[in-house]
Amino acid sequence: MNKTVNRQFLLATYPTGEFGKGTFTLHEGSIKKPRRGEFLLRNLFLSLDPAARLWTTPVDTYMDRVHIGDVMRGFTVSRVVESRHPKFKVGDLVQGLNGWQDYAISKGVNYNDKGLVDTWNLSNIVRAGMPITTALSVLGHTGLPAYVGLLNIAQIERGQTVLVSGAAGAVGSIAGQIAKLMGCRTVGIAGGPKKCRTLRESFGYDAVIDYKKENLDRALTRKCPEGIDIYFDNVGGETLDAALAHINIGARIIICGAISQYANFGQAPLAGPSNYLSLLTMRARMEGFILSDYYIKERKKMESDMLRWIKQGKITYHHEIVKGLENAPKIINKLFQGKNKGKLIIQIADDEEIANSL
Amino acid sequence: MNKTVNRQFLLATYPTGEFGKGTFTLHEGSIKKPRRGEFLLRNLFLSLDPAARLWTTPVDTYMDRVHIGDVMRGFTVSRVVESRHPKFKVGDLVQGLNGWQDYAISKGVNYNDKGLVDTWNLSNIVRAGMPITTALSVLGHTGLPAYVGLLNIAQIERGQTVLVSGAAGAVGSIAGQIAKLMGCRTVGIAGGPKKCRTLRESFGYDAVIDYKKENLDRALTRKCPEGIDIYFDNVGGETLDAALAHINIGARIIICGAISQYANFGQAPLAGPSNYLSLLTMRARMEGFILSDYYIKERKKMESDMLRWIKQGKITYHHEIVKGLENAPKIINKLFQGKNKGKLIIQIADDEEIANSL
Numbered sequence: 256m257n258k259t260v261n262r263q264f265l266l267a268t269y270p271t272g273e274f275g276k277g278t279f280t281l282h283e284g285s286i287k288k289p290r291r292g293e294f295l296l297r298n299l300f301l302s303l304d305p306a307a308r309l310w311t312t313p314v315d316t317y318m319d320r321v322h323i324g325d326v327m328r329g330f331t332v333s334r335v336v337e338s339r340h341p342k343f344k345v346g347d348l349v350q351g352l353n354g355w356q357d358y359a360i361s362k363g364v365n366y367n368d369k370g371l372v373d374t375w376n377l378s379n380i381v382r383a384g385m386p387i388t389t390a391l392s393v394l395g396h397t398g399l400p401a402y403v404g405l406l407n408i409a410q411i412e413r414g415q416t417v418l419v420s421g422a423a424g425a426v427g428s429i430a431g432q433i434a435k436l437m438g439c440r441t442v443g444i445a446g447g448p449k450k451c452r453t454l455r456e457s458f459g460y461d462a463v464i465d466y467k468k469e470n471l472d473r474a475l476t477r478k479c480p481e482g483i484d485i486y487f488d489n490v491g492g493e494t495l496d497a498a499l500a501h502i503n504i505g506a507r508i509i510i511c512g513a514i515s516q517y518a519n520f521g522q523a524p525l526a527g528p529s530n531y532l533s534l535l536t537m538r539a540r541m542e543g544f545i546l547s548d549y550y551i552k553e554r555k556k557m558e559s560d561m562l563r564w565i566k567q568g569k570i571t572y573h574h575e576i577v578k579g580l581e582n583a584p585k586i587i588n589k590l591f592q593g594k595n596k597g598k599l600i601i602q603i604a605d606d607e608e609i610a611n612s613l
Numbered sequence: 614m615n616k617t618v619n620r621q622f623l624l625a626t627y628p629t630g631e632f633g634k635g636t637f638t639l640h641e642g643s644i645k646k647p648r649r650g651e652f653l654l655r656n657l658f659l660s661l662d663p664a665a666r667l668w669t670t671p672v673d674t675y676m677d678r679v680h681i682g683d684v685m686r687g688f689t690v691s692r693v694v695e696s697r698h699p700k701f702k703v704g705d706l707v708q709g710l711n712g713w714q715d716y717a718i719s720k721g722v723n724y725n726d727k728g729l730v731d732t733w734n735l736s737n738i739v740r741a742g743m744p745i746t747t748a749l750s751v752l753g754h755t756g757l758p759a760y761v762g763l764l765n766i767a768q769i770e771r772g773q774t775v776l777v778s779g780a781a782g783a784v785g786s787i788a789g790q791i792a793k794l795m796g797c798r799t800v801g802i803a804g805g806p807k808k809c810r811t812l813r814e815s816f817g818y819d820a821v822i823d824y825k826k827e828n829l830d831r832a833l834t835r836k837c838p839e840g841i842d843i844y845f846d847n848v849g850g851e852t853l854d855a856a857l858a859h860i861n862i863g864a865r866i867i868i869c870g871a872i873s874q875y876a877n878f879g880q881a882p883l884a885g886p887s888n889y890l891s892l893l894t895m896r897a898r899m900e901g902f903i904l905s906d907y908y909i910k911e912r913k914k915m916e917s918d919m920l921r922w923i924k925q926g927k928i929t930y931h932h933e934i935v936k937g938l939e940n941a942p943k944i945i946n947k948l949f950q951g952k953n954k955g956k957l958i959i960q961i962a963d964d965e966e967i968a969n970s971l
Contacts (some may be wrong), residue, residue, distance in 0.1 A: 317894040341968030496885065510893045527854065527885025530876070535868045535901030542900075550623040585615070 262580055264327045264355035267296045269313050272518045278329060279355075283579070286358045294338035296349065296359045299609055300599050301601040302391035303582065304425075305514045312521030317545050329583075331397055331603075332377065332387050334612045348377040349611065350390040355583055355604060374439045375554070381613065382564050388430040392598035394561055397425035400511055400546045401487070402557050403556040405433050408544050409485045409507040413438035416479055418498055419460075419559040421489030423450040425598040426446055426511055429570065430487045435459045436569045439485075442478050444471075444494060446593050457574045472499035483511065486516040491516045492526050499530035518591060532583045573597030578581070580604075618900045622713035624687045627671050630876045630948045636669070637685060637713075637940070643714045652698045654691035654707065657967055659938065660749035660960040661687070661945045662783075666875040675903050685713040687941075688754055689961075690702035690735065690745050692970045706735040706970065708748040712940055715961060733912075739971065741920050751930040752919055753782035758869055758904045759845070760915050763791050766902050767843045767865040771796035774837055776820075776856055781808040783956040784869055786816045787928065788845045794815045796926045797843075800836050802829075804853060804951050806862055815929055820971040828895045829855035843867065849874045850884050857888035861893050876949060910936030931955030938962075 264279040273355070310321045310328050311324045321328050322542025331353040335343050340363050341347065350361065351374035353359035354478035363374050377390050392398055405411045421427040422443025431454070434441045445451055445458040446467040454460040461476040464471065475483070475497060482503035488495050502508070516525045534541055549557070564570040575597040577586050582601060589595040616963055626881065645960045647653045668679045668686050674921040678685050681845060689711040693701050698721050709732035728751035735748050737762040742824050743752065777793035781786040789799045789812070801818040803809055812818040820836040822829065833841070833855060839860035846853050849871025860866070874883045892899055895965025907915070917958040922928040933955040935944050960967070 290660075316890075317896075384753055447793070491890070510890070513890055516890070524887040525890060527887035528884040529885035531885055531889070531899070532849070532871055532874070532883060532901075534899060535870070535903070538675075538900075538902050538906060540898060540900040541889070541892060542896075542898040543890075543892070544896050548896060560635070 259286065260347060261356055261358045262562045263357075263581060264580075265324055266311060266321045266325055266327055268323065269306075269311055270302050273520060273591050274308070279584045289339045289360055291336055291339050291358050291422050293362055294335050294340045294343045295610075296331075296333035296351075296361055297604065297612075298331040298333045298347045298351055298353055298357060298359060299602070299604045299612060300332040300354060300388055300391060300576075301583060301603055302396070303583060303590065303599040303601060304397070305512060305517055306329070306411075306593070307336070307587060308517040309520055314521035327583075328352055328357075329355050331359070332390050332574070333359065338435050343376075348381060348387055350375045350395060355580065356407045357580065369381050370419075374578060375550075379506050379558060383456070385562070385565070385613070388574055388576065388600055389405055389572070391600055392574060393423055393429055393565065393570065394558060396546055398429045398561060398570075398572070399549075399554075400544075400558050401426050401430035401551050403544060403546055403553075404487055404509040405437070406483070407549060407553075408509050408542050409487075411437050411439060411485060415439045416442065416485035416503075417487065418442045418444070418475075418479060418501075419487045419489070420444045420494045420498070421512070421514060422454050422458070422460065422463070424489060424514075427489050427574075428454075429489070429572065430511075431458045431460050432544055432570045434485070435461075435563075436489075436564060437469075438547045444490075444605055450593075454575075457573070463493060466494065482506075487511060490514050491528075495527075495528045496510065496530050499533040502533055502539050504537050506537055506539040508534075508539065508541040510541060514591065528596055556580055574600055576600045578602045617644065618642070619691045619714055619716045621715075621765060622682055622722050622938075622942060623908075624669060624679045624681055626681065628666075629668055629793070629880060631949050632666070632669075632782075632942060637942045639968050645718050647695055647697045649697050650703045651694075652718050654709075654711055654719055654967075655694045655962065655966075655970075656689040656691045656711055656715060656717060657960070657962045657970060658690040658749060658962055659687050659713060659941060660689070660747055660754070660760055660958060661941060661948065661957040662755070663948050664876055665871060665945060666949070667878055669844050669963035670878045670880065672878070683896060685941075687713050688749055689717070690816050691717065692695045700734075701734075704943055705741060706739060706745055708733045709869070713938065714731050715769065715938065722918060733908075736918060737824075743920070743923070745971070747930070748959055749958055750783055750788055750932060751923065754904055755956055756787045756919060756928075756930070757907075757912075758902075759784050759788035759791050759914050760919065761902060761904055761907050761911075762845055762867040762869050763788060763843070765911075766900050767845075769795050769797065773797045773841055773842035774800065775843045775845065776800045776802070776833075776837060776841045776859075777845045777847070778852045778856070778872070779872060780812050780816070780818060780821070782847060782872075783930075785845070786812075787930065788869075789816045789818050789960050790928045791922075794818075794922060802848075808951075809869055811931075815931070824852065826874075830858060833859045840864075845869060846871070847887075854884075854886045854888050857886055857891040860891055860897050862897070863897050864895055864897040866892075866897065866899040869901060872949065875907055882900065910952055932958055934958045934960050936960045
């Protein structure tokens, strides 16, 4: 890699369906100098997430859309290489929304106009001896939503039946394990025998449903014989609909994502949950949340609980790390095809540079 | 009327669409004698409600379905005419689910296998000088849900924008007035210029939307320029969907009913709200409830608040009372056609008998 060039993937067109060949263009520019109050980041790792597909629709959601010509948005782990900011020093490792590029200029607040995402110093994670990539997974924006969803939103209680969709995914796998360690019975939905084996063997699910093989409604009757108390939904669509038909009185449905629906978001109406009247008949609640609402007040507690559980062996996590920023546009579609084997992360810097960053 | 005969409407078939000619059969039987622990009721008034259509689908919901051959379910105001029950005395006026019939035998608990509806003594209402028909409307199962939905579920706060659908209806009209007296800005949706005038002139809505004339999405943009904090939904379908596109961060959507969807309930998939992902992006909550969950603990407080507001002139209510049990099967369809001019009530007993009952 030429270290005087900043490779950037810019959004070229809003995709229809999955990301395509023309979605991004590669731009090679110069590396900018930070101004007063700014710092320069070297991006080491880039997280690839389903939300990327939400951000690349011509509609503003909980964040503004990515506009045509902008650097593609993405969470990164980065090292400060130059700083004119009082709080960030050269050598600091940080996590933030620093995009699909080699270098980024940051003000220490990546996206604050809706109060959403801040830049976080990763010293806690480094000190705890955890790989810094966990800042993009179990200790970051995929693990912590599982925590917030179950503890803050659903107010999980021992003995409940907790159903998780996308149960092998970066969020779902953690949700299942948190529910389990809270003393609940966990039922996971995933696609294919391999993932279903992982659910049982790695993530400790009590029962699994292979949505590619089984009729969801009949499988839920069999595998949630006492009904569903909490449904942690990552996929939406017909899975959400099927789950609604099996909820108990007072159930909580946590809307964390809707990966089955993202490809058409903003372009065609989504499949709405036609069984939503179960909310009435079962006096139940369906609620969405955004992790960053809980960062300021609760990140410390969440992080320390999660670190403890990881050290106790109660939570495990899988990463699929792919080397080379140039692979991001193609690799990200694995998420929508259900083909990734763990939290999908692009390694931007080479091994040596990463070793020297720690 | 022959006072030795008990006229009963029995469910003959599950209707498709509205109630039809063959839905009910009239059965003339004898008046039963109460056994130990039971009492005999003379039904004076019968409430006609949209929920009747939910109960007559071949699906159990928050109550079991009405089975073929059973007396059609309905809330009544009734007088105890014979009693072998320690708590209910001859002459007591009670409200309960005593059905489409002249006389009913009650155990004092009408429907308790899911803990739902009890028989209530109406002495409070009589003592307060209110018409006993209000036990079937503003002080009963249509007025109190407006209270529970806004105060207990949505936790309404002064200054919020509250949208109500079915805003001229028995529930919606009370919801709008409670929201108003709580210091909120109220926006009501109803069909036709007459109802819209009633919304403004009788129920004090700050803004109204005629869904038969206006495009809902554009009307909501204009009439909820600061977005929706609370949406009290009585109709479901495309109205719910349109509202979801206009909610604010932290919004509460109260699912009280879905009259636009009842006719097909259990027979075809409902129209699910395709904008439900607003719950995620807006960190919002959609929640259903059943009034009777709140009866035991809170009925006294609810009743006394409502009575005070009525006496202060802050809450008004409209009744459409139709004489003759024989008219119930035809008249109930007015609800689904939006043609009733107030809470629809059948007067079963004649004026003289009612006067003598008080």
